[in-house]
Amino acid sequence: MTVESSAARKPRRTAAGKAGTTGSKTGATGTKRTTRTTRSTAKKSTDPDLVQLLTPQGERVENAEYDGYVAGITPEELRGLYRDMVLTRRFDAEATALQRQGELGLWASLLGQEAAQIGSGRATRPDDYVFPTYREHGVAWCRGVDPTNLLGMFRGVNNGGWDPNGNNFHLYTIVIGSQALHATGYAMGVAKDGADSAVIAYFGDGASSQGDVAESFTFSAVYNAPVVFFCQNNQWAISEPTEKQTRVPLYQRAQGYGFPGVRVDGNDVLACLAVTKWALERARNGEGPTLVEAYTYRMGAHTTSDDPTRYRGDEERLAWEAKDPILRLHRYLEASNHADEGFFAELEAESEALGRRVREAVRAMPDPDRFALFENVYADGHALVDEERAQFAAYQASFADEGGH
Amino acid sequence: MAEKMAMAKAINESLRRALDADPKVLVMGEDVGKLGGVFRVTDGLQKDFGESRVIDTPLAESGIVGTAIGLALRGYRPVVEIQFDGFVFPAYDQIVTQLAKMHARSLGKVKLPVVVRIPYGGGIGAVEHHSESPEALFAHVAGLKVVSPSNSSDAYWMMQQAIQSDDPVIYFEPKRRYWDKAEVDPEAIPAPLHKARVVREGTDLTLAAYGPMVKLCQEAAAAAAEEGRSLEVLDLRSVSPLDFDAVQASVEKTRHLVVVHEAPVFFGSGAEIAARITERCFYHLEAPVLRVGGYHAPYPPARLEEEYLPDLDRVLDAVDRSLAY
Numbered sequence: 001m002t003v004e005s006s007a008a009r010k011p012r013r014t015a016a017g018k019a020g021t022t023g024s025k026t027g028a029t030g031t032k033r034t035t036r037t038t039r040s041t042a043k044k045s046t047d048p049d050l051v052q053l054l055t056p057q058g059e060r061v062e063n064a065e066y067d068g069y070v071a072g073i074t075p076e077e078l079r080g081l082y083r084d085m086v087l088t089r090r091f092d093a094e095a096t097a098l099q100r101q102g103e104l105g106l107w108a109s110l111l112g113q114e115a116a117q118i119g120s121g122r123a124t125r126p127d128d129y130v131f132p133t134y135r136e137h138g139v140a141w142c143r144g145v146d147p148t149n150l151l152g153m154f155r156g157v158n159n160g161g162w163d164p165n166g167n168n169f170h171l172y173t174i175v176i177g178s179q180a181l182h183a184t185g186y187a188m189g190v191a192k193d194g195a196d197s198a199v200i201a202y203f204g205d206g207a208s209s210q211g212d213v214a215e216s217f218t219f220s221a222v223y224n225a226p227v228v229f230f231c232q233n234n235q236w237a238i239s240e241p242t243e244k245q246t247r248v249p250l251y252q253r254a255q256g257y258g259f260p261g262v263r264v265d266g267n268d269v270l271a272c273l274a275v276t277k278w279a280l281e282r283a284r285n286g287e288g289p290t291l292v293e294a295y296t297y298r299m300g301a302h303t304t305s306d307d308p309t310r311y312r313g314d315e316e317r318l319a320w321e322a323k324d325p326i327l328r329l330h331r332y333l334e335a336s337n338h339a340d341e342g343f344f345a346e347l348e349a350e351s352e353a354l355g356r357r358v359r360e361a362v363r364a365m366p367d368p369d370r371f372a373l374f375e376n377v378y379a380d381g382h383a384l385v386d387e388e389r390a391q392f393a394a395y396q397a398s399f400a401d402e403g404g405h
Numbered sequence: 406m407a408e409k410m411a412m413a414k415a416i417n418e419s420l421r422r423a424l425d426a427d428p429k430v431l432v433m434g435e436d437v438g439k440l441g442g443v444f445r446v447t448d449g450l451q452k453d454f455g456e457s458r459v460i461d462t463p464l465a466e467s468g469i470v471g472t473a474i475g476l477a478l479r480g481y482r483p484v485v486e487i488q489f490d491g492f493v494f495p496a497y498d499q500i501v502t503q504l505a506k507m508h509a510r511s512l513g514k515v516k517l518p519v520v521v522r523i524p525y526g527g528g529i530g531a532v533e534h535h536s537e538s539p540e541a542l543f544a545h546v547a548g549l550k551v552v553s554p555s556n557s558s559d560a561y562w563m564m565q566q567a568i569q570s571d572d573p574v575i576y577f578e579p580k581r582r583y584w585d586k587a588e589v590d591p592e593a594i595p596a597p598l599h600k601a602r603v604v605r606e607g608t609d610l611t612l613a614a615y616g617p618m619v620k621l622c623q624e625a626a627a628a629a630a631e632e633g634r635s636l637e638v639l640d641l642r643s644v645s646p647l648d649f650d651a652v653q654a655s656v657e658k659t660r661h662l663v664v665v666h667e668a669p670v671f672f673g674s675g676a677e678i679a680a681r682i683t684e685r686c687f688y689h690l691e692a693p694v695l696r697v698g699g700y701h702a703p704y705p706p707a708r709l710e711e712e713y714l715p716d717l718d719r720v721l722d723a724v725d726r727s728l729a730y
Contacts, residue, residue: 068704125559158510158512159509159510160510160511160512161505163511163514164478164511164514164515165510165514165515170478171507171510173503173510174501175498175502177501178471178499178503179500180471180476181468181470181471181472181474181475181499182465182466182471182472182474182475182478182503183475184471184472185471185472185473185474185475185476185477185478185479186475186478186479187475188475188476188479189475189476189478189479189480189481190479192457193479210469211465211467211495212467212498212499214462215465215467215468215471216468216471216472218465219462219463219465219468219472220461220466222463238445257653286560304669319611346524351578366603374510375509375512375513376509376512376513377508377509377547377548378548378572379508379513379516379570380570380571380572382550382645382646383599383646383648383649384646385547386647393516404656
């Protein structure tokens with residue numbers, strides 16, 4: 001009897017639970033920083049619980065823990081983040097409009113969450129694996145998934161629409177929190193393989209109430225899995241506020257599982273980038289899971305079927321609009337002279353072109369072949385599916401026999 | 406070289422062979438490691454293959470199946486154990502909404518070769534949630550395959566085939582047959598996973614069963630033979646897909662069918678078999694298809710389970726009723 005291969009047993013990672021068991025408020029203890037830079041001109045962040053690098057006014061603030069992760073960022077990269085957010089928002093607006101025009105059955109808008117998604121998405125490496133919920137259009141963008149592919153399931157022509165292994169971006173998961181376990185299992189596999197990539201799972205504040213998310217925290221901690229849990233706390237799970245999900249700030253949940261939790265300003269793309277890079281680096285270094293709570297706001301409805309005016313007032317929305325993720329980077333780019341009028345004008349034109357492309361692509365999307373119903377139900381086939389496909393074919397053919405269409 | 410072994414041992418040997426043959430095969434579950442499982446089905450596997458191949462998991466069924474899905478996405482072939490039938494329900498969501506559908510959702514790009522082992526059925530005097538037969542709940546779901554061996558040889562070979570399948574397979578182990586011994590030949594050429602088998606030839610009536618009820622049906626056929634009746638016993642082996650061709654062939658010969666399972670009769674697999682065989686063999690049947698199984702009641706406490714479970718007399722009564730038409 002052979003014993004398992006040594007490669008599979010080799011403890012590539014350092015001891016479990018080393019980091020985060022003592023945990024400061026940000027949970028960042030026990031972790032090495034590669035670089036630490038501070039800007040002499042930067043202000044200090046006022047809220048110690050919230051990692052913030054850019055204020056809503058677009059001012060750069062100092063953060064000793066995380067500045068190092070964006071220290072080398074170039075003006076071009078900053079413009080890139082801005083472009084990502086603008087195009088993602090444009091895409092989202094187009095999809096919402098297409099739903100209103102009857103072209104899509106449903107749409108889950110990401111409006112307001114662009115920084116959380118672009119910041120975290122741009123922190124990933126191509127060999128990392130992403131497990132999204134159904135609102136991660138910005139992360140999909142960062143992973144190189146063509147945005148038109150995201151619309152198939154909302155139009156009703158498929159239940160997925162892309163090859164998950166094409167961009168290491170798993171299919172959208174509709175059941176709340178299920179994918180956190182898939183991410184954890186995948187990360188357990190990454191560790192077994194001795195690979196140095198990481199896995200990131202997205203979910204919302206509502207999902208934090210789900211057993212699967214709690215179980216994924218347990219499994220990832222026990223097996224020291226290289227996974228980052230990226231919770232976008234957008235304040236609302238359809239009509240239920242975060243207070244209906246938890247009595248403690250969500251990031252603090254991690255402590256009970258033995259790994260660090262951090263709350264980041266989810267409307268600050270730089271902070272999201274930095275904190276996610278840090279968490280992914282921990283995973284790669286064998287330091288196990290991290291919970292990142294991106295504190296943000298869903299500016300629109302839960303989906304196009306929802307009516308937020310029934311459960312929340314304008315005041316709240318207006319307060320969050322003042323913290324708009326795109327606006328603050330715009331202000332910073334202008335104030336720091338990292339972008340000029342030409343850049344913004346060019347981006348505006350690019351946005352319009354994207355909107356047009358998406359609109360045309362959706363309208364041109366063919367309905368699936370009717371026999372697709374029976375495709376891929378099983379990998380190895382199934383006698384009943386074969387039988388029913390044959391019956392279906394005979395039924396379809398009967399119309400032709402009658403001289404129909 | 407054939408060897409006589411108990412069903413539990415046969416599954417153990419089969420898992421051992423699979424772990425040995427393919428480094429991507431994993432065994433996961435509660436207590437499967439040091440303890441070797443509560444029925445010792447995984448006895449000694451962790452000792453020989455290590456903790457990263459034979460994985461003791463937290464007590465969280467959804468977590469076990471959900472992480473197995475993730476591991477399968479990464480290229481592993483997990484064989485997970487749900488400790489008892491009634492404990493599968495916390496994992497039912499992951500099995501039904503994720504495991505069953507991901508291959509179709511990905512248009513075939515993703516394969517999930519996950520085996521979910523579930524010791525099932527009653528007859529061992531257990532407390533509640535330890536004796537149920539939920540196979541119909543899984544067979545109803547497209548994307549899942551559901552099998553149940555009735556003897557050591559099938560247990561061995563069907564496990565090999567389930568692990569090699571690129572589809573998720575729910576593998577129901579009849580726990581009251583774990584200690585029954587039969588020959589296992591590791592060099593045999595096994596029957597296809599989803600093919601039924603005639604285990605006793607007969608001409609008067611067909612008894613169709615799977616898992617724990619096959620032995621009972623064989624006993625019933627032996628008893629009926631003493632009364633001059635020739636019963637054919639069909640071991641279905643697979644619940645989904647179900648080998649209706651084999652049932653049809655037998656019914657065309659005997660013209661009488663009684664389906665026996667432990668699960669409640671109402672909406673059970675017997676109902677599906679009765680409906681389809683009625684469609685296929687209407688003019689061959691000389692009696693309606695009859696079903697013998699559990700009642701529409703929660704599985705009873707152990708002191709009552711003999712009343713609930715099909716026994717020899719209930720099977721023979723059904724045979725009498727069928728032949729009286």
